[in-house]
Amino acid sequence: MGLTPVPATGGGGASVALDAPNSEGWIATRLDFLVNWSRANSLWPMPFGTACCGIEFMATAASKYDLARFGMEKMGFTPRQADVLICAGRVPLKLAPVLRRIYQQMPNPKWVISMGACASTGGMFDTYAVVQGIDTIIPVDVYVPGCPPRPEALMYGIMLLQKKVMGERLRNDATRPDVEPDPTSRLYIPPSRIDELSEPFGNSVHQTRSAP
Amino acid sequence: MSDARVITAGGALPADAPAPATPRRVPHRGGAENPSVAALRAQFGGAIGRSEVVWGETTAFVARERLLDVVRWLHADPHQRYDYLVDVTAVEFRDAGQPLQVVWHLRSLPHRRFLRLKVELAPEGPLSVPSVVPVYQSADWLEREVYDMFGIGFDGHPDLRRILMWEQYREGHPLRKDFPLRGRFSRSEQLRQALAANPEAHYSMNELTVAEAFGDLPRDVQERLAAGERTGE
Numbered sequence: 001m002g003l004t005p006v007p008a009t010g011g012g013g014a015s016v017a018l019d020a021p022n023s024e025g026w027i028a029t030r031l032d033f034l035v036n037w038s039r040a041n042s043l044w045p046m047p048f049g050t051a052c053c054g055i056e057f058m059a060t061a062a063s064k065y066d067l068a069r070f071g072m073e074k075m076g077f078t079p080r081q082a083d084v085l086i087c088a089g090r091v092p093l094k095l096a097p098v099l100r101r102i103y104q105q106m107p108n109p110k111w112v113i114s115m116g117a118c119a120s121t122g123g124m125f126d127t128y129a130v131v132q133g134i135d136t137i138i139p140v141d142v143y144v145p146g147c148p149p150r151p152e153a154l155m156y157g158i159m160l161l162q163k164k165v166m167g168e169r170l171r172n173d174a175t176r177p178d179v180e181p182d183p184t185s186r187l188y189i190p191p192s193r194i195d196e197l198s199e200p201f202g203n204s205v206h207q208t209r210s211a212p
Numbered sequence: 213m214s215d216a217r218v219i220t221a222g223g224a225l226p227a228d229a230p231a232p233a234t235p236r237r238v239p240h241r242g243g244a245e246n247p248s249v250a251a252l253r254a255q256f257g258g259a260i261g262r263s264e265v266v267w268g269e270t271t272a273f274v275a276r277e278r279l280l281d282v283v284r285w286l287h288a289d290p291h292q293r294y295d296y297l298v299d300v301t302a303v304e305f306r307d308a309g310q311p312l313q314v315v316w317h318l319r320s321l322p323h324r325r326f327l328r329l330k331v332e333l334a335p336e337g338p339l340s341v342p343s344v345v346p347v348y349q350s351a352d353w354l355e356r357e358v359y360d361m362f363g364i365g366f367d368g369h370p371d372l373r374r375i376l377m378w379e380q381y382r383e384g385h386p387l388r389k390d391f392p393l394r395g396r397f398s399r400s401e402q403l404r405q406a407l408a409a410n411p412e413a414h415y416s417m418n419e420l421t422v423a424e425a426f427g428d429l430p431r432d433v434q435e436r437l438a439a440g441e442r443t444g445e
Contacts, residue, residue: 093406094378101411128395191400
Protein backbone atom coordinates (compact mmCIF):
# COMPACT_ATOMS: atom_id res chain seq x y z
CA MET A 1 0.00 0.00 0.00
CA GLY A 2 1.23 3.51 -0.62
CA LEU A 3 1.26 6.29 1.92
CA THR A 4 2.10 9.85 0.94
CA PRO A 5 2.36 12.89 3.16
CA VAL A 6 -0.50 15.34 3.09
CA PRO A 7 0.62 18.99 3.23
CA ALA A 8 0.32 20.63 6.61
CA THR A 9 -2.96 22.44 7.09
CA GLY A 10 -2.27 24.12 10.40
CA GLY A 11 0.52 24.08 12.93
CA GLY A 12 0.25 20.34 13.29
CA GLY A 13 2.58 19.45 10.46
CA ALA A 14 2.29 16.70 7.89
CA SER A 15 0.30 13.53 8.32
CA VAL A 16 0.18 10.32 6.35
CA ALA A 17 -2.65 9.35 4.07
CA LEU A 18 -3.37 6.16 2.21
CA ASP A 19 -2.83 6.53 -1.50
CA ALA A 20 -5.20 3.92 -2.78
CA PRO A 21 -4.32 3.81 -6.49
CA ASN A 22 -0.62 3.44 -5.78
CA SER A 23 -0.99 0.59 -3.35
CA GLU A 24 2.65 -0.38 -3.45
CA GLY A 25 4.63 -1.43 -0.42
CA TRP A 26 6.27 1.88 0.41
CA ILE A 27 5.77 4.94 2.54
CA ALA A 28 6.81 8.43 1.58
CA THR A 29 6.89 10.92 4.41
CA ARG A 30 9.04 13.62 5.89
CA LEU A 31 11.78 12.54 8.24
CA ASP A 32 10.54 15.22 10.62
CA PHE A 33 7.18 13.63 10.77
CA LEU A 34 8.52 10.14 11.26
CA VAL A 35 10.90 11.15 14.03
CA ASN A 36 8.33 13.30 15.79
CA TRP A 37 5.67 10.67 15.45
CA SER A 38 7.88 8.07 17.07
CA ARG A 39 8.99 10.47 19.77
CA ALA A 40 5.49 11.66 20.61
CA ASN A 41 4.17 8.16 20.92
CA SER A 42 6.93 6.79 23.10
CA LEU A 43 7.37 9.50 25.69
CA TRP A 44 8.88 7.69 28.62
CA PRO A 45 8.06 9.59 31.77
CA MET A 46 10.36 10.21 34.68
CA PRO A 47 7.91 10.62 37.55
CA PHE A 48 9.08 13.09 40.16
CA GLY A 49 6.22 12.81 42.62
CA THR A 50 6.71 14.70 45.85
CA ALA A 51 3.17 15.21 47.14
CA CYS A 52 -0.51 14.51 46.51
CA CYS A 53 -0.08 15.13 42.78
CA GLY A 54 2.18 12.10 42.82
CA ILE A 55 -0.73 10.01 44.08
CA GLU A 56 -2.90 11.35 41.27
CA PHE A 57 -0.13 10.57 38.81
CA MET A 58 -0.07 6.98 40.06
CA ALA A 59 -3.81 6.79 39.49
CA THR A 60 -3.26 8.08 35.97
CA ALA A 61 -0.64 5.47 35.31
CA ALA A 62 -2.68 2.63 36.79
CA SER A 63 -5.15 0.44 35.00
CA LYS A 64 -8.24 2.64 35.00
CA TYR A 65 -6.69 5.58 33.15
CA ASP A 66 -3.78 3.61 31.71
CA LEU A 67 -1.04 5.95 30.56
CA ALA A 68 0.36 3.08 28.52
CA ARG A 69 -2.16 4.00 25.82
CA PHE A 70 -0.01 7.04 25.10
CA GLY A 71 3.17 5.05 24.69
CA MET A 72 4.20 5.83 28.24
CA GLU A 73 4.39 2.22 29.21
CA LYS A 74 7.70 2.40 30.95
CA MET A 75 8.12 4.57 34.01
CA GLY A 76 11.75 5.52 33.92
CA PHE A 77 12.73 5.81 37.54
CA THR A 78 16.13 6.73 36.24
CA PRO A 79 16.48 9.99 34.36
CA ARG A 80 18.95 8.36 31.97
CA GLN A 81 16.18 6.45 30.20
CA ALA A 82 13.45 9.07 30.30
CA ASP A 83 12.10 11.62 27.86
CA VAL A 84 9.62 13.66 29.86
CA LEU A 85 10.02 14.73 33.45
CA ILE A 86 6.67 14.93 35.18
CA CYS A 87 7.13 17.03 38.30
CA ALA A 88 4.10 16.24 40.44
CA GLY A 89 3.91 18.12 43.70
CA ARG A 90 5.57 20.89 45.60
CA VAL A 91 9.34 21.17 45.44
CA PRO A 92 11.09 22.37 48.60
CA LEU A 93 14.12 24.56 48.16
CA LYS A 94 16.22 21.75 49.57
CA LEU A 95 15.10 19.59 46.66
CA ALA A 96 15.80 22.23 44.01
CA PRO A 97 19.38 21.11 43.28
CA VAL A 98 18.19 17.51 43.10
CA LEU A 99 15.48 18.33 40.60
CA ARG A 100 17.91 20.31 38.49
CA ARG A 101 20.44 17.48 38.60
CA ILE A 102 17.78 15.01 37.48
CA TYR A 103 16.83 17.29 34.60
CA GLN A 104 20.45 17.62 33.58
CA GLN A 105 20.88 13.86 33.64
CA MET A 106 18.08 13.30 31.14
CA PRO A 107 19.27 12.80 27.55
CA ASN A 108 18.10 15.11 24.80
CA PRO A 109 15.47 15.53 23.54
CA LYS A 110 13.68 16.06 26.83
CA TRP A 111 10.49 17.72 27.96
CA VAL A 112 9.04 18.74 31.29
CA ILE A 113 5.45 18.69 32.50
CA SER A 114 4.74 20.72 35.61
CA MET A 115 1.79 18.97 37.21
CA GLY A 116 -0.40 20.83 39.65
CA ALA A 117 -0.55 24.24 41.23
CA CYS A 118 2.41 23.76 43.57
CA ALA A 119 4.90 22.66 40.95
CA SER A 120 3.75 25.42 38.61
CA THR A 121 3.59 28.35 41.03
CA GLY A 122 4.25 27.19 44.57
CA GLY A 123 0.52 27.03 45.10
CA MET A 124 -0.63 27.90 48.57
CA PHE A 125 2.82 27.20 49.99
CA ASP A 126 4.03 30.77 49.71
CA THR A 127 6.65 30.14 52.39
CA TYR A 128 10.35 30.18 53.05
CA ALA A 129 10.69 26.51 52.17
CA VAL A 130 9.01 25.99 48.80
CA VAL A 131 10.15 26.79 45.26
CA GLN A 132 7.66 29.20 43.71
CA GLY A 133 7.31 27.40 40.41
CA ILE A 134 9.80 24.90 39.01
CA ASP A 135 10.13 26.98 35.84
CA THR A 136 12.64 29.05 37.78
CA ILE A 137 15.07 26.14 37.98
CA ILE A 138 14.26 24.05 34.89
CA PRO A 139 12.46 24.91 31.64
CA VAL A 140 8.86 23.69 31.52
CA ASP A 141 6.90 22.71 28.41
CA VAL A 142 3.40 22.06 29.73
CA TYR A 143 1.73 23.33 32.89
CA VAL A 144 -1.20 21.28 34.17
CA PRO A 145 -3.36 23.29 36.56
CA GLY A 146 -5.28 21.70 39.40
CA CYS A 147 -4.92 20.84 43.04
CA PRO A 148 -4.32 18.06 42.25
CA PRO A 149 -5.25 17.74 38.57
CA ARG A 150 -7.59 14.90 37.73
CA PRO A 151 -6.10 12.15 35.58
CA GLU A 152 -8.04 13.53 32.62
CA ALA A 153 -6.27 16.86 33.07
CA LEU A 154 -2.86 15.23 33.16
CA MET A 155 -3.69 13.19 30.07
CA TYR A 156 -4.81 16.37 28.33
CA GLY A 157 -1.47 17.91 29.25
CA ILE A 158 0.31 14.89 27.85
CA MET A 159 -1.67 15.14 24.63
CA LEU A 160 -0.74 18.82 24.40
CA LEU A 161 2.88 17.83 24.81
CA GLN A 162 2.49 15.25 22.07
CA LYS A 163 1.06 17.95 19.85
CA LYS A 164 4.03 20.14 20.68
CA VAL A 165 6.45 17.35 19.86
CA MET A 166 4.71 16.75 16.54
CA GLY A 167 5.15 20.40 15.67
CA GLU A 168 8.92 20.39 16.04
CA ARG A 169 11.20 20.71 13.04
CA LEU A 170 14.67 19.25 12.94
CA ARG A 171 16.01 22.10 10.80
CA ASN A 172 14.20 24.90 12.60
CA ASP A 173 15.45 25.77 16.05
CA ALA A 174 12.55 28.13 16.60
CA THR A 175 10.23 25.20 17.13
CA ARG A 176 12.45 23.79 19.82
CA PRO A 177 14.34 26.61 21.53
CA ASP A 178 17.22 25.44 23.66
CA VAL A 179 16.56 27.30 26.88
CA GLU A 180 19.74 28.31 28.62
CA PRO A 181 19.78 29.53 32.22
CA ASP A 182 20.95 32.99 33.09
CA PRO A 183 24.78 32.69 33.18
CA THR A 184 25.29 34.49 36.50
CA SER A 185 22.37 33.33 38.60
CA ARG A 186 21.87 29.96 36.83
CA LEU A 187 18.11 30.56 36.99
CA TYR A 188 15.77 30.14 34.04
CA ILE A 189 13.84 33.29 34.89
CA PRO A 190 15.71 36.56 35.53
CA PRO A 191 16.12 37.19 39.28
CA SER A 192 14.39 40.55 39.04
CA ARG A 193 11.34 38.89 37.48
CA ILE A 194 11.25 36.23 40.20
CA ASP A 195 11.33 38.87 42.93
CA GLU A 196 8.70 40.94 41.18
CA LEU A 197 6.35 38.00 40.82
CA SER A 198 6.79 36.85 44.41
CA GLU A 199 6.20 40.19 46.09
CA PRO A 200 3.52 40.09 48.76
CA PHE A 201 0.09 40.99 47.52
CA GLY A 202 -3.12 42.16 49.17
CA ASN A 203 -2.92 43.40 52.71
CA SER A 204 -1.13 40.48 54.30
CA VAL A 205 1.30 42.69 56.15
CA HIS A 206 2.38 39.83 58.35
CA GLN A 207 3.91 38.06 55.40
CA THR A 208 6.35 40.69 54.24
CA ARG A 209 10.02 40.14 54.81
CA SER A 210 10.38 43.33 56.82
CA ALA A 211 7.65 42.55 59.36
CA PRO A 212 9.00 41.51 62.74
CA MET B 213 19.30 0.87 79.30
CA SER B 214 20.71 0.21 82.74
CA ASP B 215 18.34 -2.69 83.27
CA ALA B 216 18.39 -5.34 80.56
CA ARG B 217 15.21 -6.99 81.81
CA VAL B 218 12.59 -7.40 79.11
CA ILE B 219 9.41 -5.70 80.21
CA THR B 220 6.17 -6.21 78.39
CA ALA B 221 3.58 -3.45 78.29
CA GLY B 222 1.72 -3.36 81.56
CA GLY B 223 4.04 -5.94 83.02
CA ALA B 224 4.91 -3.81 86.05
CA LEU B 225 1.29 -3.36 87.07
CA PRO B 226 0.09 -5.30 90.12
CA ALA B 227 -1.85 -8.45 89.40
CA ASP B 228 -5.11 -7.02 90.70
CA ALA B 229 -4.90 -3.85 88.64
CA PRO B 230 -8.07 -3.14 86.66
CA ALA B 231 -8.03 -4.00 83.00
CA PRO B 232 -7.09 -1.05 80.77
CA ALA B 233 -10.09 0.85 79.51
CA THR B 234 -10.52 3.80 77.18
CA PRO B 235 -10.90 6.93 79.32
CA ARG B 236 -14.34 8.52 79.06
CA ARG B 237 -15.47 12.06 79.89
CA VAL B 238 -11.95 13.34 80.46
CA PRO B 239 -12.17 16.87 81.90
CA HIS B 240 -10.40 19.71 80.10
CA ARG B 241 -8.53 20.80 83.20
CA GLY B 242 -8.01 18.97 86.42
CA GLY B 243 -8.50 15.30 87.06
CA ALA B 244 -6.18 12.70 88.43
CA GLU B 245 -2.54 13.73 88.25
CA ASN B 246 0.13 11.33 87.11
CA PRO B 247 1.60 9.87 90.35
CA SER B 248 5.07 10.35 88.90
CA VAL B 249 4.85 14.07 89.61
CA ALA B 250 4.50 13.51 93.37
CA ALA B 251 7.41 11.10 93.21
CA LEU B 252 9.44 13.70 91.31
CA ARG B 253 8.70 16.33 93.96
CA ALA B 254 9.80 13.94 96.68
CA GLN B 255 12.99 13.14 94.81
CA PHE B 256 13.99 16.53 93.39
CA GLY B 257 12.16 19.06 95.57
CA GLY B 258 12.46 22.58 94.26
CA ALA B 259 13.69 21.55 90.86
CA ILE B 260 10.11 20.64 89.97
CA GLY B 261 7.95 23.68 89.37
CA ARG B 262 4.21 23.82 88.89
CA SER B 263 2.30 20.99 87.32
CA GLU B 264 -1.01 20.87 85.51
CA VAL B 265 -3.39 18.31 84.07
CA VAL B 266 -4.97 19.10 80.71
CA TRP B 267 -7.22 16.61 78.97
CA GLY B 268 -5.99 13.92 81.32
CA GLU B 269 -2.33 14.51 80.47
CA THR B 270 0.05 15.70 83.15
CA THR B 271 2.64 18.39 82.56
CA ALA B 272 5.47 19.11 84.98
CA PHE B 273 7.77 22.13 84.73
CA VAL B 274 11.38 21.32 85.48
CA ALA B 275 14.36 23.54 86.25
CA ARG B 276 16.75 23.54 83.33
CA GLU B 277 19.82 22.56 85.38
CA ARG B 278 18.23 19.39 86.73
CA LEU B 279 16.53 18.22 83.55
CA LEU B 280 19.00 15.49 82.65
CA ASP B 281 18.93 14.14 86.22
CA VAL B 282 15.14 14.14 86.22
CA VAL B 283 14.95 12.32 82.90
CA ARG B 284 17.63 9.83 83.90
CA TRP B 285 15.79 9.08 87.12
CA LEU B 286 12.43 8.76 85.36
CA HIS B 287 14.00 6.34 82.93
CA ALA B 288 15.81 4.19 85.47
CA ASP B 289 13.64 4.17 88.59
CA PRO B 290 11.73 0.86 88.77
CA HIS B 291 8.57 2.66 89.87
CA GLN B 292 8.67 5.05 86.93
CA ARG B 293 10.39 3.35 83.99
CA TYR B 294 9.66 5.94 81.32
CA ASP B 295 11.23 3.85 78.60
CA TYR B 296 9.84 5.63 75.54
CA LEU B 297 10.62 9.16 74.47
CA VAL B 298 7.68 10.12 72.26
CA ASP B 299 8.72 13.57 71.15
CA VAL B 300 10.91 16.56 71.79
CA THR B 301 9.60 19.88 70.60
CA ALA B 302 9.43 23.54 71.55
CA VAL B 303 6.86 26.32 71.76
CA GLU B 304 7.30 30.03 71.29
CA PHE B 305 4.38 32.26 72.19
CA ARG B 306 3.30 35.31 70.30
CA ASP B 307 3.25 37.57 73.36
CA ALA B 308 6.55 39.31 73.89
CA GLY B 309 8.30 38.35 77.11
CA GLN B 310 6.66 34.96 77.35
CA PRO B 311 9.34 32.34 77.86
CA LEU B 312 10.03 29.71 75.24
CA GLN B 313 9.13 26.20 76.27
CA VAL B 314 11.00 23.05 75.41
CA VAL B 315 8.75 20.02 75.70
CA TRP B 316 9.54 16.33 76.26
CA HIS B 317 6.82 13.71 75.91
CA LEU B 318 7.61 10.60 77.89
CA ARG B 319 5.68 7.37 78.07
CA SER B 320 6.07 4.50 80.48
CA LEU B 321 4.98 1.34 78.75
CA PRO B 322 5.18 -0.88 81.86
CA HIS B 323 3.19 1.51 84.05
CA ARG B 324 0.93 2.86 81.29
CA ARG B 325 1.70 6.46 82.10
CA PHE B 326 2.22 9.56 80.04
CA LEU B 327 4.21 12.52 81.34
CA ARG B 328 5.05 15.81 79.69
CA LEU B 329 8.08 17.71 80.91
CA LYS B 330 8.61 21.36 80.12
CA VAL B 331 11.57 23.67 80.60
CA GLU B 332 11.00 27.40 80.28
CA LEU B 333 13.69 29.55 78.69
CA ALA B 334 13.73 33.32 78.93
CA PRO B 335 13.88 34.72 75.40
CA GLU B 336 16.78 36.99 76.21
CA GLY B 337 18.72 34.32 78.10
CA PRO B 338 20.88 31.58 76.64
CA LEU B 339 18.66 29.28 74.60
CA SER B 340 20.06 25.94 75.60
CA VAL B 341 18.95 22.90 77.55
CA PRO B 342 20.71 19.64 78.39
CA SER B 343 20.51 16.94 75.74
CA VAL B 344 18.77 13.71 76.73
CA VAL B 345 20.60 11.66 74.10
CA PRO B 346 22.66 9.92 76.84
CA VAL B 347 19.36 8.47 78.11
CA TYR B 348 17.28 8.19 74.94
CA GLN B 349 19.13 7.55 71.68
CA SER B 350 15.97 8.47 69.81
CA ALA B 351 16.32 12.07 70.95
CA ASP B 352 19.12 12.60 68.41
CA TRP B 353 17.10 13.72 65.39
CA LEU B 354 14.31 15.22 67.50
CA GLU B 355 16.73 17.59 69.17
CA ARG B 356 18.33 18.40 65.83
CA GLU B 357 14.90 19.38 64.54
CA VAL B 358 14.24 21.64 67.51
CA TYR B 359 17.65 23.21 67.02
CA ASP B 360 17.00 23.71 63.32
CA MET B 361 13.54 25.21 63.73
CA PHE B 362 13.99 27.21 66.97
CA GLY B 363 17.70 27.71 67.44
CA ILE B 364 17.67 26.07 70.85
CA GLY B 365 20.96 24.39 71.67
CA PHE B 366 21.20 21.01 73.32
CA ASP B 367 24.28 20.71 75.51
CA GLY B 368 25.91 17.33 75.12
CA HIS B 369 24.29 16.42 71.82
CA PRO B 370 26.77 14.35 69.78
CA ASP B 371 26.04 15.94 66.41
CA LEU B 372 23.94 19.07 66.63
CA ARG B 373 23.37 20.15 63.02
CA ARG B 374 20.42 21.29 60.98
CA ILE B 375 18.24 18.44 59.85
CA LEU B 376 15.29 19.85 57.83
CA MET B 377 16.90 22.89 56.27
CA TRP B 378 20.20 22.36 54.51
CA GLU B 379 23.30 22.94 56.55
CA GLN B 380 24.36 26.11 54.75
CA TYR B 381 20.98 27.72 55.44
CA ARG B 382 21.67 31.32 56.44
CA GLU B 383 18.25 32.84 57.10
CA GLY B 384 17.75 31.78 60.70
CA HIS B 385 15.40 29.44 62.46
CA PRO B 386 12.06 29.29 60.66
CA LEU B 387 9.65 28.56 63.50
CA ARG B 388 10.70 31.55 65.58
CA LYS B 389 8.10 34.27 65.77
CA ASP B 390 10.50 36.89 64.39
CA PHE B 391 11.06 34.83 61.26
CA PRO B 392 9.00 36.12 58.30
CA LEU B 393 6.89 33.46 56.67
CA ARG B 394 8.59 33.91 53.32
CA GLY B 395 12.08 33.98 54.72
CA ARG B 396 14.48 36.88 55.00
CA PHE B 397 16.11 36.81 51.57
CA SER B 398 14.50 37.54 48.25
CA ARG B 399 13.12 34.64 46.27
CA SER B 400 15.89 34.72 43.71
CA GLU B 401 18.53 34.80 46.42
CA GLN B 402 16.89 31.86 48.17
CA LEU B 403 16.90 29.92 44.91
CA ARG B 404 20.47 30.82 44.17
CA GLN B 405 21.64 29.65 47.58
CA ALA B 406 19.56 26.47 47.42
CA LEU B 407 20.92 25.58 43.98
CA ALA B 408 24.46 26.10 45.20
CA ALA B 409 24.07 23.14 47.53
CA ASN B 410 25.65 19.92 46.38
CA PRO B 411 22.98 17.19 46.34
CA GLU B 412 25.66 14.52 46.63
CA ALA B 413 27.18 15.88 49.80
CA HIS B 414 25.05 13.77 52.11
CA TYR B 415 26.11 10.53 50.52
CA SER B 416 29.82 11.06 50.70
CA MET B 417 32.36 9.84 53.18
CA ASN B 418 32.12 13.26 54.77
CA GLU B 419 28.77 12.30 56.17
CA LEU B 420 29.27 11.16 59.72
CA THR B 421 26.85 8.25 59.68
CA VAL B 422 28.30 6.77 56.51
CA ALA B 423 31.76 7.01 57.99
CA GLU B 424 30.55 5.18 61.08
CA ALA B 425 28.87 2.45 59.05
CA PHE B 426 31.88 2.07 56.77
CA GLY B 427 32.95 -1.23 58.30
CA ASP B 428 29.54 -2.79 57.66
CA LEU B 429 29.37 -1.83 53.98
CA PRO B 430 30.03 -4.42 51.25
CA ARG B 431 33.62 -4.61 50.12
CA ASP B 432 33.03 -3.21 46.65
CA VAL B 433 31.19 -0.22 48.09
CA GLN B 434 34.03 0.32 50.52
CA GLU B 435 36.53 0.35 47.68
CA ARG B 436 34.46 2.75 45.62
CA LEU B 437 33.99 5.14 48.52
CA ALA B 438 37.64 4.96 49.45
CA ALA B 439 38.55 5.85 45.87
CA GLY B 440 36.56 9.03 46.30
CA GLU B 441 33.58 8.05 44.19
CA ARG B 442 30.34 9.82 44.88
CA THR B 443 27.10 7.89 44.66
CA GLY B 444 24.37 8.80 42.22
CA GLU B 445 26.61 9.94 39.42
